[in-house]
Amino acid sequence: AQTVTQSQPEMSVQEAETVTLSCTYDTSESDYYLFWYKQPPSRQMILVIRQEAYKQQNATENRFSVNFQKAAKSFSLKISDSQLGDAAMYFCAYGSNYQLIWGAGTKLIIKP
Amino acid sequence: GAVVSQHPSWVICKSGTSVKIECRSLDFQATTMFWYRQFPKQSLMLMATSNEGSKATYEQGVEKDKFLINHASLTLSTLTVTSAHPEDSSFYICSARTGSRFGGYTFGSGTRLTVV
Numbered sequence: 001a002q003t004v005t006q007s008q009p010e011m012s013v014q015e016a017e018t019v020t021l022s023c024t025y026d027t028s029e030s031d032y033y034l035f036w037y038k039q040p041p042s043r044q045m046i047l048v049i050r051q052e053a054y055k056q057q058n059a060t061e062n063r064f065s066v067n068f069q070k071a072a073k074s075f076s077l078k079i080s081d082s083q084l085g086d087a088a089m090y091f092c093a094y095g096s097n098y099q100l101i102w103g104a105g106t107k108l109i110i111k112p
Numbered sequence: 113g114a115v116v117s118q119h120p121s122w123v124i125c126k127s128g129t130s131v132k133i134e135c136r137s138l139d140f141q142a143t144t145m146f147w148y149r150q151f152p153k154q155s156l157m158l159m160a161t162s163n164e165g166s167k168a169t170y171e172q173g174v175e176k177d178k179f180l181i182n183h184a185s186l187t188l189s190t191l192t193v194t195s196a197h198p199e200d201s202s203f204y205i206c207s208a209r210t211g212s213r214f215g216g217y218t219f220g221s222g223t224r225l226t227v228v
Contacts, residue, residue, distance in 0.1 A: 045205065102155045
């Protein structure tokens with residue numbers, strides 16, 4: 001069975017600095033997606049970035065980028081130039097043909 | 113982009129009554145809908161997966177008779193919490209798969225249920 005592990009329950013970063021959130025996963029499948037979702041206090045799930053497993057190039061979305069290490073089954077999220085609005089819970093998720101498998105989440109605190 | 117409208121946003125009900133939560137896909141056809149429950153400061157827990165026109169598939173430990181899921185059309189899925197009790201109080205979120213593969217999901221805004 002697939003699993004997703006986020007080992008950092010909480011992270012804090014100074015505004016304008018860079019922070020990296022860790023995620024590892026386990027699977028025997030070759031075709032899958034990986035996602036980072038943000039859940040602010042409103043609790044609306046917001047897609048931050050996604051990566052297709054067969055694509056070697058790391059996905060980027062403005063200040064957000066991932067370091068996808070397929071062999072190591074690692075999928076970390078880097079947030080550059082952190083802003084106060086980035087404060088939220090961040091969930092890493094694995095997507096296959098059946099469902100999304102979720103990590104436990106990392107609470108990101110932005111210090112002004 | 114694809115939008116799922118979830119209602120109500122919050123509801124308070126008396127113990128023993130039933131509550132219905134609706135999720136509508138506004139600009140696409142949601143063939144598959146996922147229903148999650150989220151406890152405070154925890155991750156999403158999948159309750160069931162529903163496909164349009166067929167019975168929902170429930171995760172182990174989820175009571176089918178308590179959490180009734182109906183997906184009668186491609187744009188509407190409902191979750192009914194029957195005979196609600198205080199322990200059913202939680203945050204419920206629906207999510208629909210978008211696109212033909214499994215690389216896209218859109219989420220409803222969630223429903224906070226409080227049973228008193």
